[in-house]
Amino acid sequence: MKLHFEGDLTSLLSGIQILSKELGIIEAEDGLTVHVEPSTGGLEVGLEQGKAYIRYERKHQFYRGLGLLVQHGRSGELFQIQEKQQFDTIGPMFDLSRNAVLTVDSFKFMLNKMALMGMNTVMLYLEDTYEISGEPYFGYMRGRYSHAELKEIDDYADQFGIEAFPSIQTLAHLEEFLKWEPVKHYKDTKGALLVGEDKTDRLVERMIEAISAPFRSRKIHIGMDEAEELGRGKYLDLNGYTSRFDIMTAHLDKVLNVVRSRGLKPMMWSDMFLKLASNGGDEYYDEDTQIPEEMASRIPKDVDMVYWDYVHTEREDYENLIAKHRPLGCNLVFAGAVWVFNTFGVNYGLSLNATDTALQVCKKEGIREVYATMWGDDGMESNPYIALLGLQLYAEHAYTEGSPDWNRVAERVKFCTGIEADAYLQLKYLDETPGSEPDNRKQSNPSKFLLYQDVLLGMFDKQIEGLPMSAHYAQLEQDIHSRRASDAELDYLFDVPQKLCSVLKQKSEIGIELKRAYDKDDKESLRRIATEVLPAISGAVRELRAAHRTQWLSMYKPFGWEVIDIRYGGVVNRLDTASLRLLDYADGRIGQIEELEQERLLYSTTNRFTNKGVGWCSYYYRMASPNVFFHVLNPF
Numbered sequence: 001m002k003l004h005f006e007g008d009l010t011s012l013l014s015g016i017q018i019l020s021k022e023l024g025i026i027e028a029e030d031g032l033t034v035h036v037e038p039s040t041g042g043l044e045v046g047l048e049q050g051k052a053y054i055r056y057e058r059k060h061q062f063y064r065g066l067g068l069l070v071q072h073g074r075s076g077e078l079f080q081i082q083e084k085q086q087f088d089t090i091g092p093m094f095d096l097s098r099n100a101v102l103t104v105d106s107f108k109f110m111l112n113k114m115a116l117m118g119m120n121t122v123m124l125y126l127e128d129t130y131e132i133s134g135e136p137y138f139g140y141m142r143g144r145y146s147h148a149e150l151k152e153i154d155d156y157a158d159q160f161g162i163e164a165f166p167s168i169q170t171l172a173h174l175e176e177f178l179k180w181e182p183v184k185h186y187k188d189t190k191g192a193l194l195v196g197e198d199k200t201d202r203l204v205e206r207m208i209e210a211i212s213a214p215f216r217s218r219k220i221h222i223g224m225d226e227a228e229e230l231g232r233g234k235y236l237d238l239n240g241y242t243s244r245f246d247i248m249t250a251h252l253d254k255v256l257n258v259v260r261s262r263g264l265k266p267m268m269w270s271d272m273f274l275k276l277a278s279n280g281g282d283e284y285y286d287e288d289t290q291i292p293e294e295m296a297s298r299i300p301k302d303v304d305m306v307y308w309d310y311v312h313t314e315r316e317d318y319e320n321l322i323a324k325h326r327p328l329g330c331n332l333v334f335a336g337a338v339w340v341f342n343t344f345g346v347n348y349g350l351s352l353n354a355t356d357t358a359l360q361v362c363k364k365e366g367i368r369e370v371y372a373t374m375w376g377d378d379g380m381e382s383n384p385y386i387a388l389l390g391l392q393l394y395a396e397h398a399y400t401e402g403s404p405d406w407n408r409v410a411e412r413v414k415f416c417t418g419i420e421a422d423a424y425l426q427l428k429y430l431d432e433t434p435g436s437e438p439d440n441r442k443q444s445n446p447s448k449f450l451l452y453q454d455v456l457l458g459m460f461d462k463q464i465e466g467l468p469m470s471a472h473y474a475q476l477e478q479d480i481h482s483r484r485a486s487d488a489e490l491d492y493l494f495d496v497p498q499k500l501c502s503v504l505k506q507k508s509e510i511g512i513e514l515k516r517a518y519d520k521d522d523k524e525s526l527r528r529i530a531t532e533v534l535p536a537i538s539g540a541v542r543e544l545r546a547a548h549r550t551q552w553l554s555m556y557k558p559f560g561w562e563v564i565d566i567r568y569g570g571v572v573n574r575l576d577t578a579s580l581r582l583l584d585y586a587d588g589r590i591g592q593i594e595e596l597e598q599e600r601l602l603y604s605t606t607n608r609f610t611n612k613g614v615g616w617c618s619y620y621y622r623m624a625s626p627n628v629f630f631h632v633l634n635p636f
Contacts, residue, residue: 001070002031003052009036012062015115015159019063022112023070034069036062042084043118043399047073059161061085064118064399071415083399087362089369090398091121092391093167093335094384096129097176098376099560101143102384106555108156113388115160116416117395122157123221123371124150125167128177132210135203137180143559150214158216166211167221170204170255171195171248172230189233195251196235205258218265221306222255224248225269228282245276249298256300267304267333270325285309287320291327305330308373310337313353313441318361333369334362338390340382341375342618344447344500345430349439351390359397370394378619379563381448381548383555386493388417389424419490423483427497429476434467435608442606442613447500449603449615450508451541452567452623455534456578456595458511459626462602463615469508477501496551499544506537514582518596523586530582538575541568567620574624 003025009016020027032052039055045065046053052073054065064083072079091114096102102110114122129144138144145153150166157164175191177183186203188194193204212220231239231247252268259266271284277295278286307325312318325332336358339347355372362370372394374384392413396404410421430447432440446464453459480498485491510533517525545568552561584590606612621629 001025001074002028003034004029004031005034005036007036011059012036015063015161016066018159019066019112019115022116023067025070032073042082044080044082045069045072046080047078049078058085058120060115060120061118061161063115063160064395067116067118067416071412084401085118085398086401087368087370087398089121089163090394091119091123091162091371092338092384092387092394093123093125093371093373095125095341095374095376095380096145097125097127098378098380099563100376100380100383100552100555101129101145101557101559102555103557104149104152107153110384111153111157111160111162113416114162114391114395117392117412118399119391119395120161121163121165121371123165123167124153125221125373126211127169127173130166130168130211132203132206134206135183137183138177140180141559142176143557147210147214150211154215154217163217163219165215165217165219165221167223168207168211169223170207171224171251172227173223173225187233188231188235189229192227192230192233194234195230195247196239201254204255208255208258208262208264212262212264218263219267220259220264221267222259222303223268224252225271225308227272228275244272245295245298248272248276252300252303256303260302265304266302267306270305270307270328273299273305273328274324285317285321289324291324293327296327296329299328299330301329303330304333304369306333306335306371308335308337309354309358310339310373311350311354311441311443313350313357313439315357315361318358319365322361322365322367331369332367333371334358334367335371335373336394337373337375338387339443340384340387341377341380342448342616343431343445344381344451345427345497346382346386346390346424347431347440347443348389348425348428349432350441350443352393353439355390355393355397356403359394360403363401370398379567380560381564383493383551385490385555386424386427386497388419388490389413389421392416417490418488419485419493420483423480423485423494426476426480426483429472429479430497430500431614433469433472433614435464435614437611437613440613442611443616444613445616446508446614447504448620449617449623450504451500452571452620453511454574454578454624455507455511455514456574456581456593457598457625458515458600459623460603460615460617461511461515462600463607464508465512465600467608467614470505473501473508474505477505492551492554495547496544499540499547503537503540503544506533506540510534510537514578515596515600518585518593526582527586530579530586534575534579534582538572541571541575544568567624570624 035053037055039057042057043061043065044055045068056062128139132138154164172192178187193200230244274284275282277291278289305328336355339351374387393409396409413421431445436444449460480494484494581593585593606616617623
């Protein structure tokens, strides 16, 4: 498609050049004339007889408009589009701290997609994955970004009018830094800083100085979430009991003084204040929680509070929880999620419904700043690329007064990413399996625990007993394959899910089959499983690992892959040991297989018998074994 732009393109030209290849456009004198001009009426895009126009209010809107022009203009039919942005700020938060650190090139790729969608901000969640001068253990061997890399990301984002800014931790969630013995002087508990100490105050000051330097933005997210263990370790030994609220507000005041002195605008997660106000002291979503006036009066008003909520699908829940935040007296920001965490897929059933409801309520309640988090809990087997459908929904919400039409979302995601919405949606069925709640509202993650569970120990066999898991994954493998588009740039994203299905159609129920054959003393079946079935599963796991490795190394820095590599190695080695054990029994070398003598119990009270789905497990080491992976004498 040939285009000829007219108007002041000084600040737009570099972004146009970057996106031209993706959009398949060529700037030429004999191309369709596109008149570009600023506007005060939002975004206007249209094709008239022989010419086109893009009128935009803010820089990032131009690139959305450019995409809309190409998307609708290819047919040659005349059109007019007018959009008014519903949120001042909207964009994703990338978790860059749970093994998976996007390369700079991968980050740029995602920024290209965000530009076409019309997003205007991106939050970089960095616990210890950035450099601090004089702290060599901070982010050591974790793929931390250099100052130059963060500046390159910021420069690239700025070309599209996208504001990049950091989200760090200045209180808790610092386990990966505090695990090192040489920095134990900073440590209160396993993940919380020893606050109230001069050395800790200096560290926090250097954190803020180091992370704010590469960015144009004056925004900074200072974390402060999930610090339930605060003051319960070394701090308690040194100072005796002090209320967590007192400890937290004293530390917050110090952090804000540093932030203010650098002209930064802070935000923080809100959960600790609501937890401290709850009856139990640790409940974020407690319906009865009320912020006392005494507490509210001690909370600084110049820090934005980020209300995060990833699970609710009813309007009333969001309305009630927003109301509970109001007494804090701070500007309220909302963070939802696209559920890529603790799974190989995306829980689109929950994510899309929760997002649609949450953003409708945010519009009604006047919340003007919204983020889509994509956490990488427990190692990040997944990736943000497969969350692009979820991000598209956020983007379309940002330019729609009510709820966007699904057909429009589907058309836009196909245009912006080259992948059909229905292909993305297949990924939800990795976890939305027989036995799950509708739309997987209870966040079951069998795609992960059925891969990693041991075939002899069968930790999750009782959870899935009687469910047609093998048939489900066999069908899903075909469904994913049938929707792939080999000519699409992102088609490779479906290699891992498809090969995972190939594993799970064989492995998901094999433990149940083993136990049944053993209880019947069916040695021929056990011998067949040992010599045919388990080796076949092992081969499929190796193919999955190879595909996953290729994908990882194309997206992320290599640091962190060793964790996933070791997990795959554990699966393969345990399959090998299982074959040995089965043959020893079948051939009479041992009198019993003790692992198969054990009764199978439900893994947890989170199961289909209590209407809580197939089950959920947050940690690989609990999926792989009930035995001790590590033992910490003093967790603090």
